[in-house]
Amino acid sequence: xxxxxxxxxxxxxxxxxxxxxxxxxxxxxxxxxxxxxxxxxxxxxxxxxxxxxxxxxxxxxxxxxxxxxxxxxxxxxxxxxxxxxxxxxxxxxxxxxxxxxxxxxxxxxxxxxxxxxxxxxxxxxxxxxxxxxxxxxxxxxxxxxxxxxxxxxxxxxxxxxxxxxxxxxxxxxxxxxxxxxxxxxxxxxxxxxxxxxxxxxxxxxxxxxxxxxxxxxxxxxxxxxxxxxxxxxxxxxxxxxxxxxxxxxxxxxxxxxxxxxxxxxxxxxxxxxxxxxxxxxxxxxxxxxxxxxxxxxxxxxxxxxxxxxxxxxxxxxxxxxxxxxxxxxxxxxxxxxxxxxx
Amino acid sequence: xxxxxxxxxxxxxxxxxxxxxxxxxxxxxxxxxxxxxxxxxxxxxxxxxxxxxxxxxxxxxxxxxxxxxxxxxxxxxxxxxxxxxxxxxxxxxxxxxxxxxxxxxxxxxxxxxxxxxxxxxxxxxxxxxxxxxxxxxxxxxxxxxxxxxxxxxxxxxxxxxxxxxxxxxxxxxxxxxxxxxxxxxxxxxxxxxxxxxxxxxxxxxxxxxxxxxxxxxxxxxxxxxxxxxxxxxxxxxxxxxxxxxxxxxxxxxxxxxxxxxxxxxxxxxxxxxxxxxxxxxxxxxxxxxxxxxxxxxxxxxxxxxxxxxxxxxxxxxxxxxxxxxxxxxxxxxxxxxxxxxx
DNA sequence: GCCACGTGTGGGAGCGCTCCCACTGCGTCT
DNA sequence: AGACGCAGTGGGAGCGCTCCCACACGTGGC
Numbered sequence: 001x002x003x004x005x006x007x008x009x010x011x012x013x014x015x016x017x018x019x020x021x022x023x024x025x026x027x028x029x030x031x032x033x034x035x036x037x038x039x040x041x042x043x044x045x046x047x048x049x050x051x052x053x054x055x056x057x058x059x060x061x062x063x064x065x066x067x068x069x070x071x072x073x074x075x076x077x078x079x080x081x082x083x084x085x086x087x088x089x090x091x092x093x094x095x096x097x098x099x100x101x102x103x104x105x106x107x108x109x110x111x112x113x114x115x116x117x118x119x120x121x122x123x124x125x126x127x128x129x130x131x132x133x134x135x136x137x138x139x140x141x142x143x144x145x146x147x148x149x150x151x152x153x154x155x156x157x158x159x160x161x162x163x164x165x166x167x168x169x170x171x172x173x174x175x176x177x178x179x180x181x182x183x184x185x186x187x188x189x190x191x192x193x194x195x196x197x198x199x200x201x202x203x204x205x206x207x208x209x210x211x212x213x214x215x216x217x218x219x220x221x222x223x224x225x226x227x228x229x230x231x232x233x234x235x236x237x238x239x240x241x242x243x244x245x246x247x248x249x250x251x252x253x254x255x256x257x258x259x260x261x262x263x264x265x266x267x268x269x270x271x272x273x274x275x276x277x278x279x280x281x282x283x284x285x286x287x288x289x290x291x292x293x294x295x296x297x298x299x300x301x302x303x304x305x306x307x308x309x310x311x312x313x314x315x316x317x318x319x320x321x322x323x324x325x326x327x328x329x330x331x332x333x334x335x336x337x338x339x340x341x342x
Numbered sequence: 343x344x345x346x347x348x349x350x351x352x353x354x355x356x357x358x359x360x361x362x363x364x365x366x367x368x369x370x371x372x373x374x375x376x377x378x379x380x381x382x383x384x385x386x387x388x389x390x391x392x393x394x395x396x397x398x399x400x401x402x403x404x405x406x407x408x409x410x411x412x413x414x415x416x417x418x419x420x421x422x423x424x425x426x427x428x429x430x431x432x433x434x435x436x437x438x439x440x441x442x443x444x445x446x447x448x449x450x451x452x453x454x455x456x457x458x459x460x461x462x463x464x465x466x467x468x469x470x471x472x473x474x475x476x477x478x479x480x481x482x483x484x485x486x487x488x489x490x491x492x493x494x495x496x497x498x499x500x501x502x503x504x505x506x507x508x509x510x511x512x513x514x515x516x517x518x519x520x521x522x523x524x525x526x527x528x529x530x531x532x533x534x535x536x537x538x539x540x541x542x543x544x545x546x547x548x549x550x551x552x553x554x555x556x557x558x559x560x561x562x563x564x565x566x567x568x569x570x571x572x573x574x575x576x577x578x579x580x581x582x583x584x585x586x587x588x589x590x591x592x593x594x595x596x597x598x599x600x601x602x603x604x605x606x607x608x609x610x611x612x613x614x615x616x617x618x619x620x621x622x623x624x625x626x627x628x629x630x631x632x633x634x635x636x637x638x639x640x641x642x643x644x645x646x647x648x649x650x651x652x653x654x655x656x657x658x659x660x661x662x663x664x665x666x667x668x669x670x671x672x673x674x675x676x677x678x679x680x681x682x683x684x
Numbered sequence: 685g686c687c688a689c690g691t692g693t694g695g696g697a698g699c700g701c702t703c704c705c706a707c708t709g710c711g712t713c714t
Numbered sequence: 715a716g717a718c719g720c721a722g723t724g725g726g727a728g729c730g731c732t733c734c735c736a737c738a739c740g741t742g743g744c
Contacts, residue, residue, distance in 0.1 A: 010467070010468070010469070012729095012730055012731085013730065013731065013732095014730075014731095017694095022693080022694085023693065023694035023695060024694075024695065024730095024731085024732095025693065025694060025695065025732090025733090025734090026692085026693060026694075028731075028732060028733090029692095029693090032732085036691070036692065036693090037692075037693090038691090038692065038693090041692080041693080055464050055465075055467060055468040056468070056730085056731075057405070057468060057469070057729085057730050057731070058468065058470055058731095059401050059402075059404035059405040059410065059470075059729085059730080059731085060401075060405050060699090060729070060730035060731035060732090061730080061731055061732075062401035062404075062699095062731090063399070063401040063402050063405050063699050063700065063701080063729090063730080063731070063732090064698080064699055064730075064731040064732040064733075065699090065731075065732050065733080066699095066732090068401065073450075077435075086428065086431075088431060089428075089430060089431055092450065092452070093419075093452060096450065096451075096452040097452070097454070100452075100458055100461070103461070105449055106449065106450050106451070107447055107448065107449060107450075108415075108434065108438065108448050108449075108450040109438075109448070110434070110435060110438045110439070110442075112439070116442055119442070119445070122397050125352070125397060126352070126397040126398070126399060126400060127352070127399070128400055128401075128447075263635050289631065289632055290631055290632070290635050293605050293632050293635055293636055294635055294637070295636070295637030354699095354700055354701085355700065355701065355702095356700075356701095359724095364723080364724085365723065365724035365725060366700095366701085366702095366724075366725065367702090367703090367704090367723065367724055367725065368722085368723060368724075370701075370702060370703090371722095371723090374702085378721065378722065378723090379722075379723090380721085380722060380723090383722080383723080398700085398701075399699085399700050399701070400701095401699085401700080401701090402699070402700035402701035402702090402729090403700080403701055403702075404701090404729095405699090405700080405701070405702090405729050405730065405731080406700075406701040406702040406703075406728080406729055407701075407702050407703080407729090408702090408729095685744100686743105686744090687742105687743090687744085688741105688742090688743085688744105689740100689741085689742085689743100690739105690740090690741085690742105691738105691739085691740080691741100692737105692738090692739085692740100693736100693737080693738080693739095694735105694736090694737085694738100695734100695735095695736095695737105696733105696734095696735085696736100697732105697733090697734090697735100698731105698732090698733085698734105699730105699731090699732085699733100700729105701728105701729085702727105702728090702729085703726105703727090703728085703729100704725100704726095704727090704728105705724105705725095705726085705727100706723100706724090706725095706726100707722105707723080707724080707725105708721105708722085708723075708724100709720100709721095709722090709723100710719100710720090710721090710722105711718105711719090711720090711721105712717100712718080712719080712720100713716105713717085713718075713719090714715100714716090714717085714718095
């Protein structure tokens with residue numbers, strides 16, 4: 001027996017029109033919520049739609065109209081490994097929730113090679129999505145500008161620089177550094193070091209700035225010897241921590257710009273015989289699962305990741321609706337979660 | 343100044359045909375790789391495509407043909423919290439890689455409420471995707487059957503039961519339990535307990551079966567007092583561990599059916615003054631980031647998650663290509679990763 | 685009473701493809 | 715030699731929508 005698989009039984013707009021006793025145009029207007037329809041006609045159409053179980057065919061819509069009702073979320077794969085992974089899942093969660101409410105599709109695109117990047121650009125050019133969400137862009141990433149050049153709305157997660165021209169949603173990274181240092185200073189720490197992210201990333205520079213501001217506000221002197229550069233990986237955290245211990249053995253606290261780097265640092269501290277938090281207090285950023293499961297559990301600065309995802313989606317939908325000249329930007333607050341490591 | 347945004351400049355198939363000096367039909371055939379085209383015509387079309395930078399309009403394709411070149415990956419949100427999160431990211435990674443090679447879209451759908459579930463079903467009915475990938479289905483989940491009833495190919499990640507009627511990709515969960523127990527027994531452990539997942543999930547039952555087989559193969563007696571039921575959460579692991587300690591204080595090893603539960607168990611063991619691994623050896627499943635960052639690092643049974651994702655996508659593409667009656671199934675092997683906790 | 689207007693409506697003309705039928709040549713079989 | 719097949723081809727007819735023009739009605743002003 002051959003199964004057809006292709007049930008042509010789905011009602012079309014034309015059938016709805018016939019059943020409601022109106023023209024195609026009127027049905028289309030009702031479906032799309034145009035105000036130029038009489039109460040009576042609207043009611044008739046609504047009933048016909050319900051009776052027939054009509055669902056508009058999106059391909060036809062996309063072809064005839066211009067919008068596609070789909071939005072792309074782009075994650076460069078190189079970054080995906082760097083950040084604590086749950087980060088992306090939370091972003092996805094937030095984006096997905098917001099898009100579902102607006103009845104838009106979420107198209108997920110991982111870009112892991114130049115070939116795929118090219119394919120994606122082609123894809124955009126083929127008018128396949130209404131807008132683009134970009135996660136974790138590097139300072140030199142041209143993708144956001146390319147997207148905008150195609151006339152597509154875009155929203156970034158994180159900025160590439162202070163003067164980011166494209167719409168973005170970021171968290172208060174300066175505040176993250178400040179609150180971490182304030183907390184450490186408040187517990188009597190005086191030689192507070194930091195392990196930074198890669199300094200070609202704006203997020204890393206912001207957290208470093210916050211660290212410095214925090215020191216100043218606590219009346220502590222800044223000391224270049226207390227700053228070591230990592231790369232957001234565990235191994236990078238380890239390397240930076242070794243460097244710090246060699247340079248400034250008298251440090252009594254470390255602010256790591258990510259939980260993963262904090263985990264690396266923690267390993268080195270243990271090998272060096274430093275107890276956490278007795279000898280060295282430790283604070284990370286992300287409040288990830290890693291932080292909760294470290295020994296001792298890591299004090300960390302929480303970012304509202306899912307909320308960032310939601311906000312990104314919201315801004316994008318807004319831009320799709322009304323193509324404003326001005327690029328919206330949001331900076332969301334962070335929050336210190338105190339655990340045993342500090 | 344108003345920006346148009348709508349560059350109509352994209353070449354159409356018709357233009358390509360004109361430029362190549364052939365008919366529309368021939369261009370379509372070349373684009374779709376039909377064999378019924380002369381070398382000469384193909385060359386002309388290929389050149390025209392390259393010169394014009396032609397990219398087929400997918401909406402038109404979907405409307406005229408029947409396929410959409412898109413595949414949905416569905417993740418029930420309730421589950422998303424249960425499993426170690428990176429699991430999903432790895433699945434996504436694998437699926438995405440495979441789909442990109444086949445030039446298919448990945449549509450990500452998180453379902454977190456009945457409303458969204460309904461919307462998704464409507465969506466499927468509207469012929470919007472060529473196939474569906476389903477992650478982490480519960481034993482009583484009707485979604486897979488609904489999808490198949492709509493005539494859409496589907497592939498599950500994990501089975502709902504031994505006799506799963508729908509195509510699936512699973513990992514060797516029995517083998518996972520066996521190898522964990524074999525390892526523990528090999529290190530001289532004799533009172534090996536287990537913390538299971540929720541027993542209405544087939545995966546949990548399989549791991550428990552594996553545990554029992556492992557005991558039998560090591561010549562150790564099965565003892566109901568050594569089995570406690572968890573629910574794949576950390577808190578569940580904690581509860582189960584307390585239960586085990588109360589019932590069988592002489593246990594010297596624990597096989598937890600997930601890393602997250604192992605983390606919960608580890609906390610309880612510590613509170614009870616049992617050292618890991620000296621007093622109690624601990625093994626988990628997933629080989630997640632949590633496992634690597636535990637103290638001591640957790641021995642864990644690794645699943646080839648990304649590979650599962652790839653395989654799922656591959657099976658689905660295959661089914662889309664040739665609608666076979668028979669549902670393919672794959673079971674991938676697991677691998678023990680030994681660390682300090684055992 | 686006539687014109688101008690605004691509101692609501694029907695339906696033609698596509699959007700850019702795929703499907704498929706009809707047609708041309710040419711080689712092959714009787 | 716004629717009949718037949720078949721590879722290769724062109725192009726008509728949609729797919730199910732949206733857009734927009736045209737038109738039927740009011741209603742108000744003069």
